Structure formats: C-alpha cells, structure tokens
Amino acid sequence: MSVAEYTSSQMMAVAMARQVKDGSTIIVGTGLPLVAASLAKNSTAPNVRLCFETGMIDGGPIEVPTSVSDMRISYNASSLWPQYYYFGFQANAYKKKTIDIGFLGGAQIDVYGNLNSTCIGDYWHPKSRFTGSGGANGIATNCNTVIMMKHQKRRFCEKLDYLTSPGWIDGPDGRKKTGLPEVGPQAVVTELGIMRFNEKTKRMYLAEYFPGITPQQIQDNTGFEMDLSKAVEAEPPSQEILDILLKKVDPQRLMV
C-alpha cells in the first residue's frame, strides 16, 4: 500500500470526521468543523444529522458552505426553524440526550477545556479582538463537545484571557457548582494529535499523536503539563478518504 500524501489541516479534518458516529446528531460551526462534518456525512457517517445555530436542521450540503447561514447548508434540509426554537432544542438536549456532539473552536484553551474566542489581552483594551461567543457558549453550556484548535504554546495556556465557553471549569465538580449541565468537552483535535479528558480529574491528556509527530513535540507546544503516558500513534488517512475530502467535499480548497 502506498503512503498517501496529505497536509496537516487535511489530517485534522479526517481526525475530526472520525469523532462522528453514524446516526448521531451533531452541531456544527463554520470553517474546518463544517468540512469535517461534511466529510463524515460523505463517508463513514452517511446518516449523521447536522444541526446549525441558524435553525437549519439536517441538511445535506453538496458545496462547502462559508457560514452557518449559507443556503448551501439548507440544501435538502428537514426544516428551517426560527432561531428561538433551535436554541430551545439545544437547551433541552442534555435532558433528552438529543444532541451527541457539538464542534467548537477557539483562540485559547486551558487544561480543563475552557475556551476563549473573545479576545487576547485585557478585555477592555484587547491586543486582539475576535468575534465573541457566537453559538459557542451555548453549545459548551448544553452539549458534549469536540474542540478544534491550532496547537501552539500560547493557545494551550495556564490561564485564559477571557473564558467564553465553559469546559470542565476547574475539575470534576466544576460544572455542578457553577450551575451548568453535566456535559462537557470530550476531545480536542489539533494538527498534531488528539487530546481527551481524564475521567477522574477532568484534566486534558494526550490520547493520539499523528504520524510523524512525537508526544514530546506536543508537550513542547503546550503551555501546561500534560499526561503523555496513554498516547498512541493515530492511523494515517487513507487515499480513499482524502479523495472524498479533496474531490467531493472541498474541491475549491476553500478550507483545506
């Protein structure tokens, strides 16, 4: 078998698509998560239901949508809800178990999977200002999540400049004492590997490192101490899945 050639963002999209179970219901945001979700739908999870905070439910996009409001998302959709209905559906999801996973991203993450997508530096005089929460805070409040990040020391940090979306807060009872439903981050996917959260401590640990990457390299790019002892090497993407990604899901290479 020949070794397929791929870029780190393509590996990332494939790794995220692997987190999607067939027949599940997932919430998707813009950018790479959208590509990963479309890839899953076009390969290993044809029956996945994609939900978007715009209220567009279970569409089957053919072309890469640029935003969660892009009409490309609503292609063949089940329904286009007014937004308040959608947010009600999301707020009830942890009670009824109607949403399996929400995809999230951010500029900073800490060891408990809390996320910052608001600003770098002081909130009132930011060095860099970003979009703000978007739907992320609500997804993090109500759903189990898979987080996509660039793996850099300054992004994987001890202390966030602003906590936009709650993860496990500060440990195993963090969410309960804060008043949040007891769901939370399940995995963090970067261009280097996949991190998960320890059942007992809720601290992030390295679960998989991508081919060509070492666990130590990942620790060197992480601003906090991470358990590397459980890490295994991830499967490289097959030529078949790369073909689906590049020929069908994103042929214009808008995202990967």
Next chain:
Amino acid sequence: MSSKVMTMQEAVSKYIHDGDHIALGGFVTNKKPYAAVHEIIRQGIKDLYLEGGPGGGDTDMLIGAGCVKVLFNSYMANSGFTQVSRRFRKYVEEGKILWEDYSLDVQPMMYHAAALGLPYVAVKNMLGSSLVDKWGIPEEVYKSDPKLPAFKLKVEQNPFNPDEKVCLLPTPKIDVGIIHVQQAAPDGTCRIDGPIFLDTDVAMAATHCIVTCEQIVHPDELRTEPWRNQLPNVIPDAVVEVPHGAHPSQCTNYYDYDAMYLRMYDKVSADDELFEEFLNEWIRGTKDHKEYLDKLGASRLLELKVKNGFNYVPGLKRR
C-alpha cells in the same frame, strides 16, 4: 386600505433618529438589510445603540461609518470571507465604541422574550463564563444612561428550585427593527422564504418596524394562503421595495451572496483610507439604492440569481 409603502429615504428619516436603539435582522451573510444600512449611512445618523442577528458587513459598515455608539454583540464576521469584522475589531481595540458581549443563543431568546412583552429571561447560558463577570459597558454607564438597563445581568437562584442557578437578563427596549423579506403587501403583510432567523421577533419586539422587500405584491397574492405569511399587517410601520436590498448577502429564492464583493469588503475594511474611499464610492457616492444597483450592473446581479432546486448558484466564483 392604508398603504405603508414609502421610499427608503422616507422610512429612515421618519423612523430612525440619532441615539435610537435599533436591531437588524438576518444572519452574517444571509438576508441582511443592507439597503437600509446604506441609507442610514447616507443620512449620517449617529449614536445608535445597535444589535440584532449576528453581525456581518452590515453592522461593521455602520460602525466604520461612525453611526454606532453602543454595540450589543454575540458575533461579528462575514464568515468565510472575513474571520473577524475588521472595523468592529479596530473600534473595539481602540476603544472607539462601547460594546457588550452575549452568547448567540441568548440574544435571540431576549428578542423572543421582548416580542412576547416579557421583562427578562432566565437562562443557564453564560454561567461560569467571563460573559457574566466581565461587562463591556461600565457599571456607571449602565446606571446613568436611560437607554440602558440598570445593569447587564444577574446570577440568581431559581425561586422554584433553589438548587438551580440561573442567569437573568433584561429584555432590550428596541426603538426600530429593520428586516428584509422577499414579499410584502402595501398593508405590511410579509412573506419570508427560507430561514426566518430572529427576524419576526425583532420586528415584534421593536416599537417601530421597517420592512424592506424584494417586491411589493398585490394584497390578494398573500391573502389566498395567509398561513404562509410570517408577519401580519399589524406589525410593520413602513414597507420599502428595494430589489436586491440584501446585496451582498443572500436572499432565498432570489440571489446568492456576492462573494467577490465580500472579498472586496474584506480588503477595504482592513484600512482606514480604503474604507473611507469605499464609503464615498459605493454608499455616500450613490444617491439611493437604484444608483447602487446601477453601479453593480445588471450582469453582475444576474450571475447571482439562484438556480431552481438549489437556492444558491452552483459553482459560484468564491475566490
């Protein structure tokens, strides 16, 4: 039957004044009321308190044109074209506007509550986050500005279940809601095709409502199947016909977004001088929406016309 039909100039000068609290419908690059935004800029309206559907170039343009005093924000991007709206970013980083941050779930719930006449909402969102304890608008401004509530929010025990914490947020008092729809009758009856987002809530929550539309239709057209209408005639105050009035954003059954215009906006909004030139050329330099459309040109607009069965333009040039 009384007609609410007026021109864009009339609607904006009649209902929108300096210092008003306005809310825009749509969602980043879909059904944004751009024609109304352009007219607000042309009329040089200032000191607006601004919120609505997640902002894209519409909100960013108002900020960059100096129309905005306070922004109530949950998201600001022409997603896929501009990752973080650039005028917004500059104005926040340089402290040139006041802003407050929310979760994108919470704002639509606040609008829905406002549409129902409720005084506040109780949600779990935002608990445990900096959205609760870092307020963009200083406490003393909340206290002294009559256009604002007494404070941003309050975390309380649920009186019906003391074990549960909830975040209480006051519903906004919106002076004018502006939404873009596909079809409206002169009496204000509206038919929205495609996603509704929070448009009907914004329309109902506001004291006054301006509806801009792709076409004004004969009243009977919308009354043979009234169950397909999203707003009855009792809500809008003004009905303005502006074909392509959501350009460069999408409008279901009519047109796709203008990707190359959004890319152009990405470039000009990154630079003070280029942005001023853009406003002078495309917005202030056009007398009205008709001149704006003439400047875009017929072939450009025709290329954006959605294809039947898709509701977008397959293979649209996007980069």
